[in-house]
Amino acid sequence: MTKLSDKKIRWICRHVVDIGDWDKSQMASHYGVSVRRVEQLVKSYRDTGQFPELKKNRRPKAPPLTREEKEVIDEVWEEKRFGARLLYKELKLRGFKIPLHKIHRYMVQTGKTVPNPNKQKKRKRCRYERKHSFSLVHGDWHRTTEDHPHAIIWLDDASRFILSGSEFEHATAANSIETFKDAISCASEYNGQIRDVNTDRGAQFFNNKGGKSQFQTFLECEGIHFIPSSRNNPQTNGKLERLWLEYDRHRWRFDAMDEFIQWYNHRMHGSLWMDIGECPAEAVVRKSQPGSLLGLFWRLHQ
Incomplete structure (x- = not known):
């Protein structure tokens, strides 16, 4: 997942170079990128005077799921009835390397899973559990x-x-x-x-x-x-x-x-x-x- 967009890159360059109210380490921590990445963007802006832009075709799209991969997902899901996260682990243990996001997208498309907004929020309670069985x-x-x-x-x-x-x-x-x-x-x-x-x-x-x-x-x-x-x-x-x-x-x-x-x-x-x-x-x-x-x-x- 790309952490920076063209708009964020322009904001970084302005506040580090032109305004000077942010330093490189603060900016890197704010956007969750390395300090080295911020230094690269700042250097390019100072050298050229133009804001750096992301390459539109920097990362080729991965191929879609094959028919065999879909059949494997259907077969294992029918046996275990897992969500995408556990199904990914089960397939990995069986020797099938299928990306998690592809499994999730396919399961949503086929109605095997329904996104739950409540599970996408941070839990207010901490989970407890005993250390030993039968305690x-x-x-x-x-x-x-x-x-x-x-x-x-x-x-x-x-x-x-x-x-x-x-x-x-x-x-x-x-x-x-x-x-x-x-x-x-x-x-x-x-x-x-x-x-x-x-x-x-x-x-x-x-x-x-x-x-x-x-x-x-x-x-x-x-x-x-x-x-x-x-x-x-x-x-x-x-x-x-x-x-x-x-x-x-x-x-x-x-x-x-x-x-x-x-x-x-x-x-x-x-x-x-x-x-x-x-x-x-x-x-x-x-x-x-x-x-x-x-x-x-x-x-x-x-």
Whole structure:
């Protein structure tokens, strides 16, 4: 991307040479270019007395996507359903070198992605995450529409790994406890133990009238610390709220909830180790406590 235009070049020359109220380092910092580039422009203006201009044909246009490249993009997108950024990483890992801007333009043209202005703004909040797997688990109920069942998912904070999830006709405390027992069993398979749980203040999890709810009592018996989200602050449980967007987009392409969870856990995640295309199923092992990894190693080799 060109940082300077002919208008900006004229402005640089005037204020550095004619007016003298800016120095070269200030101008370079202001426009995000090197000091050497500003020196070149200033020298040319002083030597010729004319403002330097950009060459109209300085950079040839890159060729458009080939039919084979489009077919590869379509094939991988159909499998992973990524946006342009993650799709570029996935294609790169598979050995296809296709520029990101070409992928994005093609996906917009074919309706595979829709630009979201809200994502192009700077975030007001800083993302937090736990260092190790199973140190914090998020839980929440959700429903795509009134015609769909109530769904619950238990998501590991550090690795974004779905420990358990299911769909029911009604969202109840009993169903919350049963699915959380599955999450505990899943953590034990990785030789891990859930330490903290975060949910909203829904009646399935929290007693808003005082005292302890059925779910809170269960957690206390299991020795697990309960962290309810603040009122009217869904960002506390933001990782799972974001997962519900993926759920609404992709869940109904699968016959069962377990198939969706399997697909999600083995799909590259944008918040994990992008250089190797890490998925939640890989991150849950990498981010486990050293003691858990050692125990898991001995269990696998017995």
